[in-house]
Amino acid sequence: MLQQKANFPYSWEEAIDILRRDPRHRDLIYDAYLTSDLQENCRRFAQSAEFAEVLNLIKAYRPQARSVLDVPAGNGIATYAFARAGFDVVAVEPDPSESVGRAAIVTSLSAENLKARIVNAYGEKLPFDSGTFDVVYVRQGLHHAQDLKTMLREYARVLRTGGLILGCREHVVDNYQSSLREFLDAQIDHQLYGGENAFTLTDYRAAFVEAGLRIVDEIGPYDSPINLHPNTPESLAMKICESRPGRVLGLLLPRGLVSRLGMWHLRRSNRAGRLYSFVALAA
Numbered sequence: 001m002l003q004q005k006a007n008f009p010y011s012w013e014e015a016i017d018i019l020r021r022d023p024r025h026r027d028l029i030y031d032a033y034l035t036s037d038l039q040e041n042c043r044r045f046a047q048s049a050e051f052a053e054v055l056n057l058i059k060a061y062r063p064q065a066r067s068v069l070d071v072p073a074g075n076g077i078a079t080y081a082f083a084r085a086g087f088d089v090v091a092v093e094p095d096p097s098e099s100v101g102r103a104a105i106v107t108s109l110s111a112e113n114l115k116a117r118i119v120n121a122y123g124e125k126l127p128f129d130s131g132t133f134d135v136v137y138v139r140q141g142l143h144h145a146q147d148l149k150t151m152l153r154e155y156a157r158v159l160r161t162g163g164l165i166l167g168c169r170e171h172v173v174d175n176y177q178s179s180l181r182e183f184l185d186a187q188i189d190h191q192l193y194g195g196e197n198a199f200t201l202t203d204y205r206a207a208f209v210e211a212g213l214r215i216v217d218e219i220g221p222y223d224s225p226i227n228l229h230p231n232t233p234e235s236l237a238m239k240i241c242e243s244r245p246g247r248v249l250g251l252l253l254p255r256g257l258v259s260r261l262g263m264w265h266l267r268r269s270n271r272a273g274r275l276y277s278f279v280a281l282a283a
Contacts, residue, residue: 008194015192031230046081049225065134076105152211159282171198183273217279
């Protein structure tokens with residue numbers, strides 16, 4: 001169930017520009033790879049533990065993969081990383097912007113003489129023949145679907161037999177009333193451009209199945225570097241121990257046990273917007 005976009009005052013590009021100029025949101029913009037330094041964003045992502053784990057999943061489930069569809073490609077951090085890793089990449093991104101869209105991808109690739117095909121399209125209607133790609137990589141994109149089932153059917157269609165889809169860092173809510181509202185109210189960018197959304201875990205799973213995709217791994221919150229970013233295991237352990245409950249428990253328990261208890265709690269939390277990642281194969 002996609003929430004209809006109301007009359008919000010800014011575009012996505014304008015919203016990011018506003019957040020970039022506000023020192024209070026410096027960490028948010030940096031962690032989202034959305035600073036004005038396009039090359040540095042791309043290099044950081046290509047060198048991240050998150051992308052290393054993406055490559056590990058491709059090696060595990062589609063080791064002979066050569067062609068990757070990056071959708072939606074945004075400002076091109078993943079397109080750049082896949083191209084640098086030697087894949088044949090097609091980037092799909094409907095936003096033309098020089099800051100957060102197709103033109104940003106061109107700039108980043110050109111600066112390091114990397115190649116990728118860049119296409120103006122939406123995930124629900126892809127201009128490619130069936131069975132074109134070995135991998136469809138979706139980072140924080142499924143939850144933006146106008147029609148989640150249609151989008152996943154399109155991704156399944158353009159995958160080769162046995163092809164791999166990685167749906168990474170997707171927001172999950174418990175319902176489309178209080179839980180979704182709680183999530184949206186907490187999103188600073190949503191207050192500006194109104195484009196955020198989330199689905200229930202049940203609806204994500206059903207959409208994969210109805211598209212003919214077989215989920216082979218469902219990665220829960222904090223269970224992988226993919227969902228853990230921008231934290232690391234070390235930084236998250238420190239945050240747990242330095243939190244108010246952590247400090248209280250630390251009076252009674254060893255620090256290592258406090259951090260393990262904190263992680264146990266986090267993984268089982270029903271926080272609105274928690275991150276899941278999906279690994280699925282095409283029939």
